[in-house]
Amino acid sequence: MTGGGDWQHHLLRELTDVGSDGAPGVPSPRADVQRTDASLPEPPTTPPSTRPQPRDPRTPAPTPESAPTIDPRLAHALGSPQHGDSAARRAGASLRRLTASAGQDVAEQTRFAQELQQPVTTGRVIAVTSIRGGVGKSTVSALLGRTFNHYRHDPVLTLEADAALGTLPVRMGADTVRWSCGDLARILTPSMQLTDVTGYLVPVADGGWLLPASQGRVGAPLDVRAYRTVTLALRRYFAVTVVDCETLPGEVARTAMDTAHARVVVAPMTAEGVNGTRQVLDWLAQLPHSALATTVVALSAGAPDTTLDPKTAVAHLREPGVPVIPLPYDRHLAQGGPIHTAMLGRSTRDAAVRLAAEVMQRAVRVR
Numbered sequence: 093m094t095g096g097g098d099w100q101h102h103l104l105r106e107l108t109d110v111g112s113d114g115a116p117g118v119p120s121p122r123a124d125v126q127r128t129d130a131s132l133p134e135p136p137t138t139p140p141s142t143r144p145q146p147r148d149p150r151t152p153a154p155t156p157e158s159a160p161t162i163d164p165r166l167a168h169a170l171g172s173p174q175h176g177d178s179a180a181r182r183a184g185a186s187l188r189r190l191t192a193s194a195g196q197d198v199a200e201q202t203r204f205a206q207e208l209q210q211p212v213t214t215g216r217v218i219a220v221t222s223i224r225g226g227v228g229k230s231t232v233s234a235l236l237g238r239t240f241n242h243y244r245h246d247p248v249l250t251l252e253a254d255a256a257l258g259t260l261p262v263r264m265g266a267d268t269v270r271w272s273c274g275d276l277a278r279i280l281t282p283s284m285q286l287t288d289v290t291g292y293l294v295p296v297a298d299g300g301w302l303l304p305a306s307q308g309r310v311g312a313p314l315d316v317r318a319y320r321t322v323t324l325a326l327r328r329y330f331a332v333t334v335v336d337c338e339t340l341p342g343e344v345a346r347t348a349m350d351t352a353h354a355r356v357v358v359a360p361m362t363a364e365g366v367n368g369t370r371q372v373l374d375w376l377a378q379l380p381h382s383a384l385a386t387t388v389v390a391l392s393a394g395a396p397d398t399t400l401d402p403k404t405a406v407a408h409l410r411e412p413g414v415p416v417i418p419l420p421y422d423r424h425l426a427q428g429g430p431i432h433t434a435m436l437g438r439s440t441r442d443a444a445v446r447l448a449a450e451v452m453q454r455a456v457r458v459r
Contacts, residue, residue: 156275158268159307161261162429173429176422176437207449208243215327216455219352221337221345223368227360228392230254232419232447233336234263234431236356239448241300242433246331247286249293252305253319253337253344260336261304265430266294269304276303277318286329298433301330313338316347323351332452340372350379354386354455356447359409361393361418366405373411385413386454390447393421417447 218236222229230252237250252260253273261269271292279292293301303322305314326333335352337345349355355376359369369389376383389409391402398421406416422440425431433441 156270156272156307158270160268161266171427173432173435174423174427175435176424176440201445204445204449205243207453208240208445209245210452210456212331212456215330215333216353216452216458217323217327217333217335217351218354218356218451218455219335219337219345219348220356220358221349222339222358222360223365223372225339227358227365228390228394228419228425229339229358230258230260230263230336231425231431232356232358232390232392233260233334235444236448236451237264237296237300237302237334238298238431238433239444240332240334240452241296241298243448244331247329248300249303249326249330249333250296250300251303251323251326251333251335253314253335253348254305258305258336261294261302262429263431264294264302265297265432266302266304269294269307271303272306273303273314273322274305274318277321280321280325282325289326289329314344316343319344319347320351323348332455349376349383352386353458354388354451355383356388356390356451358390358392359405361391361398361400361402361405363400366391366400366408370408373409373414377411384411386458387414388447388451388454389414389416390419391416392419394426396421415450417443417450419443419447 220229220233220236233250233252237248241248250260250264251273252258254260276289276292280289290301293303296302303326323333323335335348337348339345340349357369357372357376359365373384373387373389376387391405391409402418406418409416420437420439420443422437424435424437425440436444
C-alpha cells in the first residue's frame with residue numbers, strides 16, 4: 093500500500109530496520125519520529141481520589157506471568173482442523189470456477205482489495221458487537237483482523253474489550269497471553285514508540301498484533317476509562333484497530349460503538365437474533381451523530397440447518413446505507429479453536445473479504 097502518509101512510512105521503517113546489533117528484523121528506535129498527536133482527545137477526567145497516579149519511569153511496571161489461552165489438558169482434544177467445505181463441495185466449486193467467467197470474479201476481488209487498502213492519515217477503529225454472546229462476535233473480529241492484515245501493509249491491531257473470559261486470543265491462534273488491555277492502560281506514555289508498544293502485545297502468527305482483555309481468569313472487567321485510554325493512544329501507531337467489544341448494552345460496548353469510526357453488528361440467523369439486532373440499529377439511529385451510515389451487519393449462520401429465510405432476515409434488517417453481509421455456516425469455524433484461514437470455506441473467505449471492504453469503506457469517511 094502506498095500513499096498512507098508519513099506516519100505509516102515511519103512505522104514501517106521501525107518494523108523493518110536492522111537493529112543496532114546487526115540482527116535482521118529487529119527494529120531500532122528512531123529518535124526523529126515523534127509520537128504525539130495533539131488532535132487526539134484526552135480521556136475523561138476522574139475525581140482526584142480515584143485518578144491513577146502517574147508511574148515513575150524509573151520504576152519498572154510489574155510484569156504479569158504468561159498464561160495459556162487453552163488449558164494444556166484440553167489442547168490435545170481440539171483434534172485436527174477440518175476444512176470449512178466438504179470434499180464434495182470443494183470439488184463442485186472448482187468445477188464451477190472452471191466454467192464461470194473469470195473476468196467478473198477478478199474484477200470484484202480487485203475492487204475489494206482497493207477498498208481494503210485505502211490509505212488513512214490517522215488510525216481507524218472498528219468496533220464489533222452483538223446483542224448476546226455465542227453468536228460469533230469474536231469469530232467475526234478475528235476474521236476481520238486477519239483480513240485487514242493480509243491486504244494491508246501497515247500495522248493492524250486486534251483488541252479484545254470483552255468480558256474476562258473472552259475467546260478472541262484462542263481464535264487468533266495465541267498460545268499464551270501476558271499483558272492485558274487494563275495493564276497497558278496503566279503504563280502507556282506519550283513518548284513510547286511503536287517498538288515499545290509491540291513489546292506488550294501478542295504477535296499473530298500470520299502478521300499483526302493482538303491485545304487481550306485479560307489472562308482468561310475471572311476478574312474485574314475492563315472499564316470505560318481504560319478502554320478509552322488504550323484506544324485513543326494506540327490509534328497513532330496502528331492503521332486499523334478491530335475491537336472485539338462486550339455485548340450490548342454493556343457500558344464499554346456502548347462507548348466503543350459511539351466512538352468508533354465504523355461498526356459491525358453480528359446478528360445470529362435466528363428470529364430472535366434478527367429482531368434484537370433490529371432494535372440495535374434503531375438505537376444507533378438515535379445517537380447524536382447517527383451511526384447508521386458507518387454500520388455494517390454480519391448475519392451469521394451458526395448451524396447448517398437454519399430454517400429462517402435469509403431474504404426475510406435481510407429485509408427486516410435493511411436500512412438505507414447499511415449493508416447486510418451473510419456469513420455462511422462453516423465447519424472449520426464451528427469446530428472452535430484457532431482459525432486457519434487456509435481451512436475456511438470459499439464462501440466464508442469471500443464473505444469475510446466483502447465484510448472487511450464494506451466496513452473499511454465506511455471507516456475512512458469519518459474525519
